[in-house]
Amino acid sequence: MSMLLANINAYYAHTTGLSAVSASDRFAASNFGKEKFVKLLDQLHNSLRIDLSMYRNNFPASSSDKLMDLKSTVDLLTSITFFRMKVQELSSPPRASTVVKDCVKACLRSTYQFLFENTYELFNREFQVDPNEPKRDPEDHGPRLDSVDFWHKLIALIVSVIEEDRNSYGPVLNQFPQELNIGQLSAATMWSLFAVDMKYALEEHEQHRFCKSSEYMNLHFKVKWLYSNYVKDVPPYKGAVPEYPAWFEPFVMQWLNENDDVSLEYLHGAFNRDKKDGFQKSSEHSLFSNSVVDVFTQLTQCFDVVSKLECPDPEIWKRYMKRFAKTIVKVLIAYADIVKKEFPEHLKEERIACILMNNIQQLRVQLEKMFESMGGEKLEEDAANILKELQQTLNGCLDELAMQFASSLEPRITISVRELGDLLLAIKGGGQPGTLNQPAARNAVAVEADEVLRPLMDLLDGSLSLYAQSCEKTVLKRLLKELWKIVMRILEKTVVLPPMTDKTMMFKSLTDNAKNLAANTKIEDMSRMFKNRMTGKQDMKQALNVALDTIKQYFHAGGNGLKKAFLDKSAELQSLRYALSLYTQTTDTLIKTFVQTQINEDLAAEGQEGSVGELSIQVEIFTHPGTGENKVTVKVVACNDLKWIAASGMFKPFVEVNLIGPYLSDKKRKHATKTKANNWSPRYNETFHFMIGNEEQLDYFELHICVKDYCILREDRLVGVAVMQLKDIVDKGSRACWLSLGKRIHMDETGWTILRILSQRTNDEVAKEFVKLKSDIRQENPLPNQ
Missing domain, CATH: 1.20.58.1100 (Methane Monooxygenase Hydroxylase; Chain G, domain 1)
Incomplete structure (x- = not known):
């Protein structure tokens, strides 16, 4: 190179004594000796590029003199580039900064390749090795599927190269501050090469998964550290969403899946310890016990791990939060289930029962805090909905426990x-x-x-x-x-x-004599049954x-x-x-309310108890056009298939028709047919008339129809009962039909309330009569006549 430089300098000086630049202009213009001059420039230019493309070897950072030579080399390459542009008169000559950048990139590529192929040896030479690290096969030079140690070491070597470029070579190669930053170029080039190898390696690991999920998580953190500290702010990566979170997503999900089992196991251990200690308060001022604190400590640690990944890809982060939300659900629902299962055992120990309820409430409080930590209202909708549903589930659990505790009192x-x-x-x-x-x-x-x-x-x-x-x-x-x-x-x-103590017996299937006797309680005993104490x-x-x-x-x-x-x-x-x-309220008002509200009195005949026979009846209503008074004509036609066992050998069925409604105290309210001896499908064809005043609408009146077995020495026995409401007849004015007979009438709670109240009016004949009719129930096994 010194010989080339000497020839060029002599050629510049020539005989005119001009400076090198002036001489190059003169010779370029005259084309004197141009071919020889260009050849010399090309040789020098190529030589300098080769040197720069191996700058890490030719100009080691450990030598300050070599670093100054590197600076001079770049300066000379810049001058040569300028000379070539003048002599060759190129229309688009390469810029010196571009040439230098290409040389640096070439050096970085070869450096990365060297690091990759010699990772273990270089790492052992450059860094202190853990003496407990297992011995490696000398033939093992590259990455493996059963370990990710190679990648940790490679990252360390890459960082040492970037640091060296940034701190040692950067201050020297500063001739093009707007076009070349060697520290940034080193980071970008190294990352681009590393990213390709890392991506393909993790794709292969995903198929086999020979390593623990925690090892992949640690590698994820190392890659994230490399990118965050050296890459994310350099072109072309600045402002872009990086790809590396996608490489690790399968392994993060694996870790989250495994964490479910870890968290549940931790939960059971925490609750058992808490129970063994007697569910003591977790602190002097708290009202909940340690297991709640332990559970959320575990969940918070898990969330902290995922949070520290600082996932820069919003879509992947959403998926992480949705998956973690499911972990929270599993753990808290499991805790709530344990408490619900254990709760009945502690109802007598009111202090513990209160603490267990407080624990569920504290789950709700801590869940709300975790919801806010995960993003609150900005949290991805699916994850947010999962946690909101969990909050409602815990809310329901707390309600359930409060009801159990209150019921125990x-x-x-x-x-x-x-x-x-x-x-x-x-x-x-x-x-x-x-x-x-x-x-x-x-x-x-x-x-x-x-x-x-x-x-x-x-x-x-x-x-x-x-x-x-x-x-x-x-x-x-x-x-x-x-x-x-x-x-x-x-x-x-x-x-x-x-309370109506015999109501249950009256409403259940009457299968034994005791129930039959209770069901057959006479109206004279009703006041005692209903606890007539309201004087x-x-x-x-x-x-x-x-x-x-x-x-x-x-x-x-x-x-x-x-x-x-x-x-x-x-x-x-x-x-x-x-x-x-x-x-x-008056008796008339209560009876009116009863007729108005009890619209399903025939349900007993349609339910499990079934029908005990049929009754054919015809009803006509006539309203006087002048006075507004009403005449109700009832024709009892016949009965069919009466289900009745005559214990005495004599069965005398007859039909009793009762008009029920307000303002009937001074009117005829009951008619009865003649008896028919030993006939289970008797025909009657008897007609009766009822008069109703104009005080109330016919909607508040009904016909209460009983089929009874006539007895001489004691009370007649009920065979079956049916009800017809006049409101169902008013529009057409008449109705003929077969009615299904039930063992009793059906009443809801309102009906029973009215019946209780009227039963206490022992001096009111209408009330006594009404209570007897509505409370009567068929006796399945009649006693023989006495």
Whole structure:
């Protein structure tokens, strides 16, 4: 090279003594010796390019003198490029920066190839090796399917090259600051070569998966570190979504799948430890136990791992969050299932029961925090919906536990309410409507109400104080809601509407004698069956209303308990108030309500009990055009296939037709046919007439038709019953049909409520008659006549 430089300098100087640049201009213009000059330039240019293409070998970074030679070489290459442009007069001459960049790239490619082929040897030479690292086969030079160690070492070598280019060669090769940054070029070139090999290697690993998922995750973090620290801000990668997350997606999903089992196993261990320790509070100020903390510590650690991947691909990140959401669901649902299974065992230990409910509430709180950590409202819709559904599931679980806990207190509440009822019965009476407007009367009622409430308040004071100290606020409110419902329901069923103890027996299939006897209870015994204790009803109602207001205030707790709107609108309170209001309604109004609401009285004949025969009947309605009064004509035609065993050997069936409705106390309400001896399909062809005034519409009237077996010495026995509502006949004016006979009539809760109330009106003949008809039920095994 020195000989080439000497010849060129002599050629420049010539005989004119001009500078090199001036001489090149002169000789280029005259074309004197041009061929020789161009040849010399080409030889020098090629020699310099070869040197630069191996700059890492020819100009080692460890030598400052060599680095200065490198700088001079680039300067000379720049001059040569300029000379060639002048002499050869090229239209598009290559720029010096482009030539240098191509040389650097060539060197980087060969460097990467050398690193790849000699990774283990170079790494052992450049870095301190772990003495515990297993010995490697000397013939093993490249990557393997059962290990990812090769790639960790290769990344370390790549980084050392990039650092060397950035820190040692970059300050030297700075002649083209706008066109060549060797540190960036080194990072971009190395990454482009590494990315191809890494991608193909991971595709092969995906098929075999000989390594643990944790090893792939660690490699993922190493690749992410390489890209984030050296590549992401250099052209052409700056601002672009990188490809490397897609290479690792299968392995991240594998890790997340495996984490499900790990998390569930951890959950069971945490709960068992918690149970062994007696579900102690996790800290002095918390109301939940350690297992909840442990569970979310595990989930948070898992989420932190995925988060630290800092996945730059939004679509892949969405898939990770959706998959992790499913992990959360599995773990929290499993925890909730364990608590639900264990909960009945701890109902008697109220402290533990409260902590378990608090634990479910804390799951909801921590789930909300994790939801926010995962992106909150910006979280991908599928993942967000999964977590929102889980929140609703946990909400339902907490409701279920609160109901179980409150239900466990029901026997104690029932005892207290019964005592309350006894005190209520002790009120002497004498109160009249409107007396509450008088201060003395109001005070008297308030005192009575306080005394009446004492048994219930004693129970609630002790229990609710404990719950207020032991329960999270949300849990306490749920408990209060359930307790409120229970108290209202028991008040209604025990005090306002005394329980019908034989109702169950009357409504079940009557298969034994005991049930038959209970079902055949006479109307004279109904008042005792229904606990006819409601004497002095007006005073009791006043006292109970005041007591209800006191109970409401207690559950409201000055704003710390349940909202007044919830208490006032609760179905249980509305039902109780409705039952109370029924006591002040007339018998006619109650019967009217019964006919209006009980539209499925014939369901018993259509259900499991089945029909016990048929009745042919014809009904006509005539309304007087002047007075508006109504005449109902009923013709009993015949019965068919009556199912009845005559124990005495004599069967005398007859049909009884009853008109039911308001304002009939002064009118004929019952007609009966003659008996037919030992005939199970008798024909009657008898006609009866009923008169109905104009006070009410015919929609509030019905025909209650019974087929009975006549007995001389005791009460006639019911064979079957059917009901026809006049509203079904009014439009056409008449109807002829066969009615299916049932063993009893069907009533809903409203019907039974009205029946209970009317049963207590023992001095009201209409009420007694109505209760007897509606409560009568067929006796399956009649006793022989006495």
